[in-house]
Amino acid sequence: MERAKTPRLVQAAAGLGLVTVLGGAxxxxxxxxxxxWRQVFARPDHAPMPDGNPTTPDKVALGAKLxxxxxxxxxxxxxxxxxxxxxxxxxDGVPRHGGLDGQPxxxxxxxxxxxxxxLSWFWDGRAASLEDQAAGxxxxxxxxxxxxxxxxxxxxxxxxxxxxxxxxxxxxxxxTRSNLLKALAAFERTLVSPETRFDRWVKGDDEAIDSDEKAxxxxxxxxxxxxxxxxxxxFTDEAFHDVGLPGQDQGRGVVLGLKAADNAFxxxxxxxxxxxxxxxxxxxxxTFEDVVDHYAERVVERPTLSADLPRRIALSPKxxxxxxxxxxxxxxEDPPRPASLPARTMVLGADVPAIAATTVGxxxxxxxxxxxxxxVGQALKIVNDDTRTHNVxxxxxxxxxxxxAQNPGDAITIGFDQPGQFQAICGIHPDMRLAVTVEPxxxxxxxx
Amino acid sequence: MKRRKIWANLGTAVLMTTPAATQAGMLPAxxxxxxxxxxxxxxxxxxxxGHGKAVKAAPDGEGGEGGGEGGGGAQLPAGLxxxxxxxxxxxxxxxxxxxxxxxxxxxxxxxxxxxxEEIYGSLRDDLKAFGIGPFQTALKSLSQTVKAKNKxxxxxxxxxxxxxxxxxxxxxxxxxxxxxxxxxxxxxxxxQQAADEYEEAVEKGRIANVVEYQDARGFVFEIDxxxxxxxxxxxxxxxxxxxxxxxxxxxxxxxxxxxxxxxKPAKDASQFLASVAKFELQVGNFR
Numbered sequence: 001m002e003r004a005k006t007p008r009l010v011q012a013a014a015g016l017g018l019v020t021v022l023g024g025a026x027x028x029x030x031x032x033x034x035x036x037w038r039q040v041f042a043r044p045d046h047a048p049m050p051d052g053n054p055t056t057p058d059k060v061a062l063g064a065k066l067x068x069x070x071x072x073x074x075x076x077x078x079x080x081x082x083x084x085x086x087x088x089x090x091x092d093g094v095p096r097h098g099g100l101d102g103q104p105x106x107x108x109x110x111x112x113x114x115x116x117x118x119l120s121w122f123w124d125g126r127a128a129s130l131e132d133q134a135a136g137x138x139x140x141x142x143x144x145x146x147x148x149x150x151x152x153x154x155x156x157x158x159x160x161x162x163x164x165x166x167x168x169x170x171x172x173x174x175x176t177r178s179n180l181l182k183a184l185a186a187f188e189r190t191l192v193s194p195e196t197r198f199d200r201w202v203k204g205d206d207e208a209i210d211s212d213e214k215a216x217x218x219x220x221x222x223x224x225x226x227x228x229x230x231x232x233x234x235f236t237d238e239a240f241h242d243v244g245l246p247g248q249d250q251g252r253g254v255v256l257g258l259k260a261a262d263n264a265f266x267x268x269x270x271x272x273x274x275x276x277x278x279x280x281x282x283x284x285x286x287t288f289e290d291v292v293d294h295y296a297e298r299v300v301e302r303p304t305l306s307a308d309l310p311r312r313i314a315l316s317p318k319x320x321x322x323x324x325x326x327x328x329x330x331x332x333e334d335p336p337r338p339a340s341l342p343a344r345t346m347v348l349g350a351d352v353p354a355i356a357a358t359t360v361g362x363x364x365x366x367x368x369x370x371x372x373x374x375x376v377g378q379a380l381k382i383v384n385d386d387t388r389t390h391n392v393x394x395x396x397x398x399x400x401x402x403x404x405a406q407n408p409g410d411a412i413t414i415g416f417d418q419p420g421q422f423q424a425i426c427g428i429h430p431d432m433r434l435a436v437t438v439e440p441x442x443x444x445x446x447x448x
Numbered sequence: 449m450k451r452r453k454i455w456a457n458l459g460t461a462v463l464m465t466t467p468a469a470t471q472a473g474m475l476p477a478x479x480x481x482x483x484x485x486x487x488x489x490x491x492x493x494x495x496x497x498g499h500g501k502a503v504k505a506a507p508d509g510e511g512g513e514g515g516g517e518g519g520g521g522a523q524l525p526a527g528l529x530x531x532x533x534x535x536x537x538x539x540x541x542x543x544x545x546x547x548x549x550x551x552x553x554x555x556x557x558x559x560x561x562x563x564x565e566e567i568y569g570s571l572r573d574d575l576k577a578f579g580i581g582p583f584q585t586a587l588k589s590l591s592q593t594v595k596a597k598n599k600x601x602x603x604x605x606x607x608x609x610x611x612x613x614x615x616x617x618x619x620x621x622x623x624x625x626x627x628x629x630x631x632x633x634x635x636x637x638x639x640q641q642a643a644d645e646y647e648e649a650v651e652k653g654r655i656a657n658v659v660e661y662q663d664a665r666g667f668v669f670e671i672d673x674x675x676x677x678x679x680x681x682x683x684x685x686x687x688x689x690x691x692x693x694x695x696x697x698x699x700x701x702x703x704x705x706x707x708x709x710x711x712k713p714a715k716d717a718s719q720f721l722a723s724v725a726k727f728e729l730q731v732g733n734f735r
Binding site: 286 | 581582585588589592593595596598600601602604605607608
């Protein structure tokens with residue numbers, strides 16, 4: 001385990017494979033610039049872990065056991081692995097898993113590859129950490145119907161489990177809800193998708209993918225515009241988009257209380273997707289071909305459609321097949337097993353050099369500047385000079401702000417009457433982060 | 449000692465012998481176990497039983513390019529070779545599906561692994577030549593659902609594979625003028641492979657190799673289905689020969705009363721071969 005120096009925003013983002021997001025996920029230079037895209041899609045050399053829950057072998061081992069432990073469920077028959085089956089790339093192969101009430105759950109069981117790099121979890125991003133996420137299905141009445149307090153009591157009565165917790169948490173050797181969730185999250189952070197043929201191409205092996213697959217890559221980053229959302233080494237921008245699937249599920253809009261984010265769901269990673277059909281948040285598309293056909297000709301037109309969604313893409317059958325061929329290169333040839341990557345503490349957005357400014361832009365899904373200094377009493381103006389709708393949010397300390405739908409051209413003004421450190425994010429594009437430091441007014445400055 | 453049959457010409461079979469040790473040395477290597485989630489040890493997923501056949505590893509590490517199921521028929525025209533491969537894959541799925549329905553997931557697994565491991569590799573060039581999209585990963589995904597013993601996921605993955613196979617079959621047939629005769633040719637090639645499998649299965653008056661018995665059963669039942677799709681065309685062309693074809697298939701099916709082999713085989717290998725030869729003789733009537 002290695003603890004890195006607190007990274008600057010851009011460095012952290014590079015580690016998270018988000019360089020292109022911060023730089024603007026455009027359809028890239030034309031003609032095709034292989035060196036550029038190799039940089040965009042390069043794999044990281046370490047897995048991130050939060051400061052408060054370092055990844056240790058004993059903790060991971062405990063998390064793996066708990067992941068398989070049906071005692072976490074209400075009736076003692078359902079484990080996390082009931083839906084997230086290792087043989088099926090930690091998902092379940094069906095559109096929507098059957099709930100305890102006999103009805104299909106609302107959304108597709110997501111595969112668990114590369115969760116460590118997430119910025120939010122669940123299809124609608126309602127969990128702010130992997131530890132928070134772990135509690136969700138356990139306590140959901142239709143999924144595991146568990147009672148974590150009761151599960152903790154049960155586990156605490158099991159001598160071997162108590163020993164496992166003690167090994168995993170030597171600084172706090174107790175069976176607690178917090179430790180249980182930390183162990184599950186630590187295990188999930190080890191589920192890193194392995195290198196594929198595409199990664200060999202990224203490393204410079206031109207022969208690693210064939211001519212059709214290369215043509216598919218060119219379409220992916222060019223005409224088809226897939227890279228607008230599926231970017232970085234995991235092929236996700238971690239943002240929420242309405243991609244025009246039919247259905248009543250309002251997704252991110254409910255979480256944010258924001259109509260503009262209705263029908264929006266988190267961009268899924270494209271890693272190892274060969275093994276995780278069916279696709280989309282509702283599992284409604286059975287094959288890659290169906291997915292490509294959807295984007296080419298079946299998008300439901302509505303006001304909430306993502307600005308990043310390419311419209312009216314004319315793709316020939318051959319081009320569709322090439323896109324599918326490229327997508328296949330992002331998966332292992334054989335059922336994948338987790339890759340081993342060293343863990344490193346990462347704090348996204350920390351220690352960005354702050355500058356005195358009262359106006360911030362949002363072009364290309366990036367707050368610019370990324371960190372500012374204000375004085376108490378000053379107002380911050382955030383201008384949407386982007387082509388997308390944003391939703392600026394600040395949650396504490398002592399301040400709660402939501403801009404509502406901030407359409408292109410809109411500006412919002414936020415006043416700060418207390419000193420402190422604040423972080424603004426976009427609720428729709430959570431990779432957008434703005435550090436705001438509000439300093440007390442000095443006496444000299446306060447004098448008229 | 450194991451025997452292998454070489455089809456010398458129409459209706460003639462020559463039984464060859466090869467040292468068992470040599471064959472054992474040519475068996476496909478056991479696939480590596482997949483690493484379980486951390487802390488769970490190793491799960492050995494692919495429980496390949498092997499066919500006791502010479503299977504040469506292809507350069508990409510995939511079996512089936514040599515003497516495995518997919519390796520046979522290499523001299524056939526591309527369309528016929530592809531059709532034969534499709535039918536063999538379907539045969540595997542039929543018998544695998546029966547075992548899944550019986551809850552015998554572990555027994556079913558070889559029948560879902562073999563199409564990808566032993567057959568698909570030999571079809572790759574044919575698929576490209578006919579402009580048919582690859583479906584190797586669909587086959588792999590299907591076998592994963594069997595490993596996971598997940599019936600709902602299995603049903604979906606199976607449906608996807610069936611769609612791919614149907615599309616492939618349509619693409620091949622679309623290029624044939626005499627479709628019913630082509631179907632019979634493909635049927636004959638598949639039945640000859642079934643004869644190989646059955647021969648491997650029977651030893652000293654009993655079914656010694658259950659997987660081979662099941663392979664043969666799957667192939668025969670698939671061919672019964674396939675020939676049924678052109679039954680009307682065959683009857684219109686030569687009613688008597690069509691009846692003989694039908695009777696021949698019924699006779700072959702009777703070799704396999706259930707997916708679990710009988711105590712005493714209904715036919716010995718030479719009787720089975722003779723039934724295939726009768727079928728072959730009738731095929732000539734539809735040229």
